[in-house]
Amino acid sequence: MQGHLTDGTVEVGANARERYYDSRGYGRPRGDGVVLSRVEAAHLLYRGDLDAVDGQDFAAFLAANEEVVVDFLVYRDLRDRGFYLSPAREGWVDEPSDIDFVVHPRGDGPWDDTIEHRVSVVGERASIPLRSLGDVVLAVVDEESEITYLDTGDEPVSGSSSMAFDGATQGHLLEDRVLCWDPPSDLYEQGFYGQRMDRDDDTLQLSLLEAAYLAETGYLHVEGGAEALVDRGRTVEGERFDRRLTVYRELRERGLVPKTGFKFGADFRTYADVESVEELGHSELLIRVLPADEVLSPRDLALDVRLAHGVRKEMVYALVDGEGVQWVSVSRLTP
Amino acid sequence: MQGHLTDGTVEVGANARERYYDSRGYGRPRGDGVVLSRVEAAHLLYRGDLDAVDGQDFAAFLAANEEVVVDFLVYRDLRDRGFYLSPAREGWVDEPSDIDFVVHPRGDGPWDDTIEHRVSVVGERASIPLRSLGDVVLAVVDEESEITYLDTGDEPVSGSSSMAFDGATQGHLLEDRVLCWDPPSDLYEQGFYGQRMDRDDDTLQLSLLEAAYLAETGYLHVEGGAEALVDRGRTVEGERFDRRLTVYRELRERGLVPKTGFKFGADFRTYADVESVEELGHSELLIRVLPADEVLSPRDLALDVRLAHGVRKEMVYALVDGEGVQWVSVSRLTP
Numbered sequence: 209m210q211g212h213l214t215d216g217t218v219e220v221g222a223n224a225r226e227r228y229y230d231s232r233g234y235g236r237p238r239g240d241g242v243v244l245s246r247v248e249a250a251h252l253l254y255r256g257d258l259d260a261v262d263g264q265d266f267a268a269f270l271a272a273n274e275e276v277v278v279d280f281l282v283y284r285d286l287r288d289r290g291f292y293l294s295p296a297r298e299g300w301v302d303e304p305s306d307i308d309f310v311v312h313p314r315g316d317g318p319w320d321d322t323i324e325h326r327v328s329v330v331g332e333r334a335s336i337p338l339r340s341l342g343d344v345v346l347a348v349v350d351e352e353s354e355i356t357y358l359d360t361g362d363e364p365v366s367g368s369s370s371m372a373f374d375g376a377t378q379g380h381l382l383e384d385r386v387l388c389w390d391p392p393s394d395l396y397e398q399g400f401y402g403q404r405m406d407r408d409d410d411t412l413q414l415s416l417l418e419a420a421y422l423a424e425t426g427y428l429h430v431e432g433g434a435e436a437l438v439d440r441g442r443t444v445e446g447e448r449f450d451r452r453l454t455v456y457r458e459l460r461e462r463g464l465v466p467k468t469g470f471k472f473g474a475d476f477r478t479y480a481d482v483e484s485v486e487e488l489g490h491s492e493l494l495i496r497v498l499p500a501d502e503v504l505s506p507r508d509l510a511l512d513v514r515l516a517h518g519v520r521k522e523m524v525y526a527l528v529d530g531e532g533v534q535w536v537s538v539s540r541l542t543p
Numbered sequence: 544m545q546g547h548l549t550d551g552t553v554e555v556g557a558n559a560r561e562r563y564y565d566s567r568g569y570g571r572p573r574g575d576g577v578v579l580s581r582v583e584a585a586h587l588l589y590r591g592d593l594d595a596v597d598g599q600d601f602a603a604f605l606a607a608n609e610e611v612v613v614d615f616l617v618y619r620d621l622r623d624r625g626f627y628l629s630p631a632r633e634g635w636v637d638e639p640s641d642i643d644f645v646v647h648p649r650g651d652g653p654w655d656d657t658i659e660h661r662v663s664v665v666g667e668r669a670s671i672p673l674r675s676l677g678d679v680v681l682a683v684v685d686e687e688s689e690i691t692y693l694d695t696g697d698e699p700v701s702g703s704s705s706m707a708f709d710g711a712t713q714g715h716l717l718e719d720r721v722l723c724w725d726p727p728s729d730l731y732e733q734g735f736y737g738q739r740m741d742r743d744d745d746t747l748q749l750s751l752l753e754a755a756y757l758a759e760t761g762y763l764h765v766e767g768g769a770e771a772l773v774d775r776g777r778t779v780e781g782e783r784f785d786r787r788l789t790v791y792r793e794l795r796e797r798g799l800v801p802k803t804g805f806k807f808g809a810d811f812r813t814y815a816d817v818e819s820v821e822e823l824g825h826s827e828l829l830i831r832v833l834p835a836d837e838v839l840s841p842r843d844l845a846l847d848v849r850l851a852h853g854v855r856k857e858m859v860y861a862l863v864d865g866e867g868v869q870w871v872s873v874s875r876l877t878p
Contacts, residue, residue: 473846
């Protein structure tokens with residue numbers, strides 16, 4: 209059969225509807241014929257199921273429609289994995305502007321109106337505004353045409369850790385940390401605040417974030433109060449300190465214990481259900497704190513997600529806008 | 544015993560030489576006494592081996608010498624691991640300006656003039672000029688006072704991969720990749736250039752870097768030649784493309800096969816000894832290409848190194864200055 213490109217879609221007439229749409233979920237029916245997106249037409253040409261579009265074979269059609277090459281690679285990969293897809297065109301799927309394809313659940317087709325994934329195709333050189341993520345699977349095509357799928361979510365984080373102190377303790381600000389020479393043992397053992405200088409020594413080293421939060425909540429006294437700690441934080445890391453303190457506070461209030469994620473290149477690792485440091489489990493999340501309008505490259509995302517996966521944690525971006533925090537999780541997906 | 548702080552060092556008189564220097568490698572002798580760096584004095588105070596410095600106990604001495612707190616944490620950690628250290632002071636060690644301590648081999652002391660590691664202490668908020676690395680161990684103290692040691696090296700990379708072609712093949716530039724419809728099978732099977740579109744299809748997808756290198760060396764013909772490919776590369780990623788092509792070329796010429804490191808968040812992963820793709824082993828290095836004057840945070844380094852370690856590869860930075868490439872490897876160290 210032959211197709212004809214007009215207004216950005218490929219029309220195939222005669223009995224194409226049954227052959228392409230009804231039996232294999234390509235395009236949308238128009239009378240007895242079918243309307244195909246250019247990506248679908250390329251795939252049919254590639255498989256030899258369509259002879260030509262306006263006389264062009266697969267190679268010629270791709271050369272004349274360069275801008276669909278990357279989408280084609282993803283479309284083909286998902287087809288090979290046994291899915292039917294609907295290209296995101298107005299009238300074909302809901303909210304088509306955010307995505308490139310809707311992937312239907314295996315066994316379903318475009319006539320079922322069901323959704324397994326909403327997929328956005330990006331080249332590895334794209335720029336990704338993090339706050340646009342949450343209800344989309346990114347299909348990243350790298351420079352060697354390999355595809356990495358990244359699933360994104362927007363559930364707020366939560367946990368069940370909490371602790372109540374009696375009274376307060378005294379701390380001393382030394383450069384960019386706070387030393388407590390004689391803290392109540394619960395502060396570390398139950399609240400998991402700070403790090404002991406030695407195993408057999410009560411002296412506790414608090415980070416500026418931990419100290420600022422404890423000072424705000426009244427459990428720590430330092431010269432100059434919480435303000436002096438926040439000032440020092442801003443001196444050593446600028447506005448980033450405010451963003452990180454906002455997220456630290458939010459995490460503690462949501463029942464998670466944040467500890468440094470430095471060894472993982474993140475801001476925090478978090479423990480959702482701490483009852484005591486003695487019985488500490490595995491930390492579940494890696495949190496990276498960023499301004500709400502941050503834009504990352506797919507490579508940055510791939511690095512974070514790969515590392516988190518390797519240490520059996522989930523990667524979560526905490527996007528800070530003033531006092532508000534938006535949570536965006538990103539994980540590898542094998543469709 | 545009591546010490547006295549003068550000109551940035553702590554003097555201890557009487558028979559301090561035997562007690563501190565001869566038997567335990569602290570400081571440098573001066574007559575019967577000893578001169579200690581402030582970090583050494585802090586450590587002796589901490590251990591209770593020195594009573595006071597000008598009447599100050601450990602807490603008071605640290606408070607009065609805030610700027611040695613971070614060095615003290617590292618000094619203490621390395622002492623706990625069984626090493627003697629020489630603080631990097633003029634006349635105490637060679638080239639003291641680049642580092643904070645010389646760590647002597649276990650069993651050796653400052654009188655042996657031997658070196659196990661040259662250590663530079665950095666806080667997690669420091670900025671690290673990559674080209675300054677190569678002959679130093681970074682001891683990174685994070686905000687919670689945990690220490691991560693990163694060893695650095697400056698050996699150029701090398702391998703034994705090579706291939707010779709007969710003739711050349713034709714490619715077609717489509718957006719940011721090149722398709723070869725009918726390439727010689729050696730190009731992929733022996734040279735590991737490109738990625739096949741399908742397992743049972745010869746069609747080869749080359750990245751812009753692979754294509755530009757093959758066009759330069761005469762093995763690939765495309766419309767406009769290598770120049771058209773480099774132009775396209777600059778269009779899609781700016782100067783970064785030139786840096787990456789410089790490193791790609793250098794890697795191929797040094798006998799390594801570079802493939803995309805995208806899944807690892809790097810520019811390349813490399814194979815040192817490729818005879819055929821069929822018998823491909825594990826890739827050994829992850830390469831990140833950066834301008835020669837690039838400055839990274841310890842967190843960026845920690846992220847790269849942790850990831851590389853997790854996938855059993857070594858992290859190497861390729862620092863590009865014009866046509867020159869400086870190689871800096873970074874790996875985790877447990878002293």
